[in-house]
Amino acid sequence: MKIALKIALYQGPGAVNDPQAAFTLMQRKAAEAKARGADVLLLPEMYLSGYNIGPENARRCALTAAGLAPARRFAKEQGIALAFGYPELVGERVANAVVLIGPDGEILLNYRKTHLFGELDRAMFEEVGAQFPVARLGGYTVGLLICYDIEFPEPARRLALAGADIILVPTASMEPYDQVARHVIPARAYENQVYIAYANHSGQDDGLSYIGLSSICGPDGKVLALAGTGEEMLLAEVAPEHHAAVRRADPLLADRRPALYGPLVK
Amino acid sequence: MKIALKIALYQGPGAVNDPQAAFTLMQRKAAEAKARGADVLLLPEMYLSGYNIGPENARRCALTAAGLAPARRFAKEQGIALAFGYPELVGERVANAVVLIGPDGEILLNYRKTHLFGELDRAMFEEVGAQFPVARLGGYTVGLLICYDIEFPEPARRLALAGADIILVPTASMEPYDQVARHVIPARAYENQVYIAYANHSGQDDGLSYIGLSSICGPDGKVLALAGTGEEMLLAEVAPEHHAAVRRADPLLADRRPALYGPLVK
Numbered sequence: 001m002k003i004a005l006k007i008a009l010y011q012g013p014g015a016v017n018d019p020q021a022a023f024t025l026m027q028r029k030a031a032e033a034k035a036r037g038a039d040v041l042l043l044p045e046m047y048l049s050g051y052n053i054g055p056e057n058a059r060r061c062a063l064t065a066a067g068l069a070p071a072r073r074f075a076k077e078q079g080i081a082l083a084f085g086y087p088e089l090v091g092e093r094v095a096n097a098v099v100l101i102g103p104d105g106e107i108l109l110n111y112r113k114t115h116l117f118g119e120l121d122r123a124m125f126e127e128v129g130a131q132f133p134v135a136r137l138g139g140y141t142v143g144l145l146i147c148y149d150i151e152f153p154e155p156a157r158r159l160a161l162a163g164a165d166i167i168l169v170p171t172a173s174m175e176p177y178d179q180v181a182r183h184v185i186p187a188r189a190y191e192n193q194v195y196i197a198y199a200n201h202s203g204q205d206d207g208l209s210y211i212g213l214s215s216i217c218g219p220d221g222k223v224l225a226l227a228g229t230g231e232e233m234l235l236a237e238v239a240p241e242h243h244a245a246v247r248r249a250d251p252l253l254a255d256r257r258p259a260l261y262g263p264l265v266k
Numbered sequence: 267m268k269i270a271l272k273i274a275l276y277q278g279p280g281a282v283n284d285p286q287a288a289f290t291l292m293q294r295k296a297a298e299a300k301a302r303g304a305d306v307l308l309l310p311e312m313y314l315s316g317y318n319i320g321p322e323n324a325r326r327c328a329l330t331a332a333g334l335a336p337a338r339r340f341a342k343e344q345g346i347a348l349a350f351g352y353p354e355l356v357g358e359r360v361a362n363a364v365v366l367i368g369p370d371g372e373i374l375l376n377y378r379k380t381h382l383f384g385e386l387d388r389a390m391f392e393e394v395g396a397q398f399p400v401a402r403l404g405g406y407t408v409g410l411l412i413c414y415d416i417e418f419p420e421p422a423r424r425l426a427l428a429g430a431d432i433i434l435v436p437t438a439s440m441e442p443y444d445q446v447a448r449h450v451i452p453a454r455a456y457e458n459q460v461y462i463a464y465a466n467h468s469g470q471d472d473g474l475s476y477i478g479l480s481s482i483c484g485p486d487g488k489v490l491a492l493a494g495t496g497e498e499m500l501l502a503e504v505a506p507e508h509h510a511a512v513r514r515a516d517p518l519l520a521d522r523r524p525a526l527y528g529p530l531v532k
Contacts, residue, residue: 190445
């Protein structure tokens with residue numbers, strides 16, 4: 001059964017090249033989100049290491065699932081789900097990944113960015129991602145994407161077609177990409193009739209200036225919560241009756257005509 | 267060679283159930299747009315008849331290509347391209363269509379709505395549309411969509427993949443669909459790196475209250491011109507150097523991974 005589920009996201013400068021400090025901050029933010037009634041806390045892309053750290057640092061900070069143990073402990077201690085970006089060590093390769101840990105401390109989902117962003121990403125990461133997994137959380141189907149992925153309509157569409165109710169999107173977005181935060185996120189939520197939480201960094205990071213503007217959008221495209229450019233926690237509620245009403249009013253997924261979309265996969 | 271091309275769109279109540287009056291207004295608006303330097307004038311969905319007119323009136327007002335002769339004459343007289351919605355008679359069937367007429371009076375494109383909108387559309391129109399044609403105008407590749415079509419990412423994507431630089435979208439959008447005007451149009455322009463002009467009705471029409479909010483958006487998602495809720499003409503320029511720079515800066519179309527999009531066509 002679906003009950004109202006409260007999403008929190010943390011926008012902030014985090015900790016750069018210091019996973020231990022990032023874990024400590026995560027523990028504090030998890031407690032704060034829980035105290036404010038949240039069921040899940042989303043943190044930005046490459047939260048554990050910082051994003052703009054270059055290939056040597058990305059490899060040095062990269063973790064396998066075993067390295068996520070502290071986050072699993074915080075999730076279980078607080079009884080809150082946690083989703084955050086991190087550099088993942090996949091064999092010898094480094095992937096740009098996001099993990100979703102349930103409130104019991106179990107790993108529910110791990111997603112590897114499928115659409116790498118220019119030289120920045122390609123210097124640090126290999127193109128490991130090719131799957132769009134979903135998992136169940138509190139009666140909802142949840143999917144994950146990372147930053148540049150959401151600028152393409154196809155990845156979010158894949159998750160919606162797989163039944164996603166909620167898409168969590170850690171990001172590291174800088175000037176001049178404010179159109180993504182302002183328009184693309186609500187449009188993705190609207191066209192797929194899903195909730196989207198989009199968690200960005202704020203502040204500076206080795207010459208990059210993050211724009212903040214994290215948001216949580218509803219399945220009718222309404223912006224439920226929007227951050228400014230500084231450190232901030234956002235909260236918004238997933239309302240199952242409203243969600244169902246939106247999908248009844250306009251059957252946007254049922255009205256698709258897949259037989260006409262052939263050229264999209266060529 | 268591409269030169270700067272100025273797009274005009276007319277948002278207004280038009281003329282309902284009176285194609286003769288609609289043609290007269292079109293002639294006046296074509297002259298006005300030309301006087302303001304426009305190369306193409308876009309009018310709303312079902313401009314020639316009004317949108318919310320029911321099946322008998324839609325059939326009574328429906329035209330074949332021969333019935334478009336007055337518009338072809340205005341286009342040639344003024345030396346301006348014209349695009350407008352109309353009920354098209356296709357054999358025995360009535361389609362929700364839009365035509366693009368070149369500044370020489372020739373018909374360049376005719377598009378039939380592929381995604382019919384609920385009971386409103388289905389009462390008036392048969393699902394005739396299954397093609398996404400493009401044509402050349404002033405050195406640009408132009409495609410057409412109608413209203414509900416643009417709420418799905420796939421039709422605009424098809425046009426972008428077919429090389430479209432500009433997508434003209436007549437619409438008839440009412441409450442509560444302002445999220446489409448405010449967010450989906452700039453997002454479509456951004457994700458496909460195309461210019462989009464979106465021309466709505468204003469005013470009332472047999473119980474429907476149109477929201478206006480017509481717009482012209484650039485290939486970086488910037489809103490170049492945005493109407494209010496009343497009668498208005500918008501103008502904006504297609505700038506080929508800016509367009510090329512946007513596509514160079516972020517290769518959003520080249521960075522697609524079609525091999526991962528299979529479920530979209532199932």
